[in-house]
Amino acid sequence: MGRLDGKVAFVTGGARGQGLEAAKLFAREGARVVLGDLLDAEGKEAANAIGDEAHFVHLDVTNEEDWRTAISEAEQRFGDVTVLLNSAGILKFGTIAEQPLAEYMSVINVNQVGVFLGMRAVFEGMKRAGGGSIINISSVEGLRGSVGLAAYTASKFAVRGMTKVAAGEFGKYAIRVNSIHPGVIDTAMLRAQTGDIDLNAIFKRGVPLRRAGTPQDVANLALFLASDESSYCSGAEFVVDGGATSFVGWGGPVPRPD
Numbered sequence: 001m002g003r004l005d006g007k008v009a010f011v012t013g014g015a016r017g018q019g020l021e022a023a024k025l026f027a028r029e030g031a032r033v034v035l036g037d038l039l040d041a042e043g044k045e046a047a048n049a050i051g052d053e054a055h056f057v058h059l060d061v062t063n064e065e066d067w068r069t070a071i072s073e074a075e076q077r078f079g080d081v082t083v084l085l086n087s088a089g090i091l092k093f094g095t096i097a098e099q100p101l102a103e104y105m106s107v108i109n110v111n112q113v114g115v116f117l118g119m120r121a122v123f124e125g126m127k128r129a130g131g132g133s134i135i136n137i138s139s140v141e142g143l144r145g146s147v148g149l150a151a152y153t154a155s156k157f158a159v160r161g162m163t164k165v166a167a168g169e170f171g172k173y174a175i176r177v178n179s180i181h182p183g184v185i186d187t188a189m190l191r192a193q194t195g196d197i198d199l200n201a202i203f204k205r206g207v208p209l210r211r212a213g214t215p216q217d218v219a220n221l222a223l224f225l226a227s228d229e230s231s232y233c234s235g236a237e238f239v240v241d242g243g244a245t246s247f248v249g250w251g252g253p254v255p256r257p258d
């Protein structure tokens, strides 16, 4: 028996990275899964590789019409969506003094408005189904400020806040809403900034577990929140960062083993 038997999961940013890893795990645990992403070729290939229990739909999370079409396609294919994992996101470095407004707004639109639209889009279906679980991927940047990440930090704090509002508004329909706060996770998003360096060597000073995270680390937590095992969790923040934010920050005073 799978931990998500009978559930229909919609995963944004499902074509690669953390979204794809979670989609694969959800399917292995018995869910039927719809992957939504801008990356059509990668998304279709990923859904095909998962099998008949997966389907890809084109989705720009900033576009409300795209959301309507995508959720309606998911419902026709598999029935009401009962799990939403909002994983789509973009990262752009820029200081408050220098980041162009258009770039700031592009990050807000994808990371913040995208989550807002996603929660709206699945609400009626989850109500009809008698409940559901919404999981919003924020970040450790939704817990504390990071220099050079003005837009990203603002968007991820917004996701954390909106999650709590949604938990309050949707709770009477047995819809749970929680946020996940990953630390450094080795995906294309991070590699676009770091290149091919040894992440574990870089992050071992600021991360008590002395390594970068993997998409599997995050997927395992998303699985718990998607499943009925988290039946009394809502409006909560779940950190998956190797212990990094339990200290002052990256490179903070981590005790040395010797």
Ligand SMILES: NC(=O)c1ccc[n+]([C@@H]2O[C@H](COP(=O)([O-])OP(=O)(O)OC[C@H]3O[C@@H](n4cnc5c(N)ncnc54)[C@H](O)[C@@H]3O)[C@@H](O)[C@H]2O)c1
Pocket: 012, 013, 014, 015, 016, 017, 018, 019, 036, 037, 038, 039, 059, 060, 061, 062, 086, 087, 088, 089, 090, 091, 110, 137, 138, 139, 140, 181, 182, 183, 184, 185, 186, 187, 188, 189, 190
């Ligand atoms: N990688 C990290 O270190 C890290 C840390 C904390 C939080 N996060 C968050 O985790 C989430 C997943 O990121 P990832 O690490 O898997 O990166 P990724 O770049 O591998 O995946 C992001 C996915 O989102 C998709 N996407 C981007 N804009 C979109 C849009 N407008 N509509 C639909 N899809 C869109 C991309 O095509 C991509 O498939 C993001 O929300 C990110 O902010 C990442």
